[in-house]
Amino acid sequence: MWLNKKTKPAASTSPEIDLDKVPAHIAIIMDGNGRWAKQRGLPRVAGHHSGMRNVKKITMAANELGVKVLTMYAFSTENWKRPKEEVEFLMKLPQEFFPLEIEELIQNNVRIRMTGWKEGLPDYTLKAIEGAIERTKDNTGLILNFALNYGSRKEMLVGVQNMIQDVKAGSLDSTEIDEACFSSYMLTSDLPDPDLLIRTSGELRISNFLLWQLAYSELWFTDAYWPEFTEDLFLQAIAEFQRRGRRFGGI
Ligand code: IPE
Ligand code: IPE
Ligand code: MG
Numbered sequence: 001m002w003l004n005k006k007t008k009p010a011a012s013t014s015p016e017i018d019l020d021k022v023p024a025h026i027a028i029i030m031d032g033n034g035r036w037a038k039q040r041g042l043p044r045v046a047g048h049h050s051g052m053r054n055v056k057k058i059t060m061a062a063n064e065l066g067v068k069v070l071t072m073y074a075f076s077t078e079n080w081k082r083p084k085e086e087v088e089f090l091m092k093l094p095q096e097f098f099p100l101e102i103e104e105l106i107q108n109n110v111r112i113r114m115t116g117w118k119e120g121l122p123d124y125t126l127k128a129i130e131g132a133i134e135r136t137k138d139n140t141g142l143i144l145n146f147a148l149n150y151g152s153r154k155e156m157l158v159g160v161q162n163m164i165q166d167v168k169a170g171s172l173d174s175t176e177i178d179e180a181c182f183s184s185y186m187l188t189s190d191l192p193d194p195d196l197l198i199r200t201s202g203e204l205r206i207s208n209f210l211l212w213q214l215a216y217s218e219l220w221f222t223d224a225y226w227p228e229f230t231e232d233l234f235l236q237a238i239a240e241f242q243r244r245g246r247r248f249g250g251i
Contacts, residue, residue, distance in 0.1 A: 014232055015239035017065060023195035023241055025069040026062060027147075027217070029209055030055075032201025032225030039225075045089040050227035052093050056101045061231045063108055063142040065238070069191055070144055071115065073209050077151030080120075091121065094128035094148075102132055109141030115187045116150035145191070152211040159185035188213055196241045198234075200226045218244050 030051055037047030055072060062070045075090055082090075098112075105112070112132040129146065162185055166172035172181075183189060193213045199205075202223040206214065220237040222229070 014235050017235055017238055018242055019066060021242050022065045022067055023218075023238065024067065025071065025192050025194045026067055026196045026198065026238075027071040027073070027194040027210060027214070028058070029073045029197070029199040029207060030226040030229075031199060031203055031207075033227060035201065036225035036227045044086060047225075047227055048086075048090055048093065052097050054227055054229060055097065056104065057231060058229065058234055059105070059110060059142065059144050060108065061234050063110060067142060069194075070142060071147055071188075071191075071194065071210070072145070073147045073150070073207075075116070075148050075150070076208055077117070077149060077154050078208060091125045094125050094132075094146075098128050098132040102135060105132075105144070106136060106139065109139045110136060111139040111141065111143050112136045113143055113145045114148050115145055116148040117154075118149070121149055143191070147209065150187070151208045152206075153208055155187050156212060182212070186212060193217065196220060196237065198222070198237050200224050200229050216246065216248050218246065 033047035033051040034044040035047070036050065037044050040046075059070060074093075079090070080087060112129070112135075114129055114133065118126055125148075129148065159182065163172060163177060163181075167174050188210070193215070194210060194217045197206075197210075197214055197217045197219050199219075199221050202221070204221055210217075218241050220240055222233055222237070224230070224233055
């Protein structure tokens with residue numbers, strides 16, 4: 001509806017967005033599902049379910065603004081520490097999410113991808129996400145990137161181990177290991193670094209998410225729990241991003 005216009009018209013309280021300065025890559029730490037549920041006297045998993053239902057809305061808003069990549073932190077390498085039942089519930093969400101949303105995502109030219117380790121994920125989880133990746137592989141719009149079984153320290157360690165192997169094998173010269181080379185060993189090697197990181201739920205930390213890639217990202221936090229994160233808050237984050245001066249170490 002606001003495509004082809006320079007700014008998104010302010011609907012009621014929504015801030016104006018300059019469509020020429022939309023962040024290319026937005027990463028979101030979708031946090032607070034458990035507390036959202038607790039606040040309502042519901043089991044934690046009800047919060048995860050509600051959180052899942054919020055993903056499409058924000059994806060569509062991002063797509064409409066012309067965001068290129070939306071990375072959603074869905075499950076960390078540390079989240080395996082949670083009770084077995086909760087982990088199992090989370091692992092079953094993709095097989096509910098994709099059948100429910102895939103048609104609309106396809107209609108909107110969204111491409112699904114995943115950043116994380118496939119090893120360790122149950123077969124049904126992998127099947128759901130790989131099916132969605134396959135069905136959307138030719139789409140050219142927004143990349144909806146799920147960080148699933150992802151941890152940044154592991155990503156960097158594995159990257160370093162792979163570099164050492166390649167040096168030993170003779171396919172990499174150790175003197176060529178610069179930032180671009182290091183980036184190419186990250187799981188996100190084909191993506192631009194995030195311009196904007198959003199974390200919900202009031203926690204002010206990174207929780208092992210994209211440590212290398214976030215070096216110069218703008219950080220934006222909200223107290224809202226993920227299930228109650230609205231399109232309006234999303235626009236507020238982008239509007240704030242557009243007011244900031246990114247210097248990358250310069251002046
Ligand atoms: C985020 O919500 C979802 C995942 C980490 C999978 P949480 O489950 O962490 O919710 P809180 O932080 O306990 O409220
Ligand atoms: C980060 O949230 C991981 C995801 C949102 C998937 P956590 O709830 O796991 O992070 P901590 O434990 O509060 O740092
Ligand atoms: Mg949490």
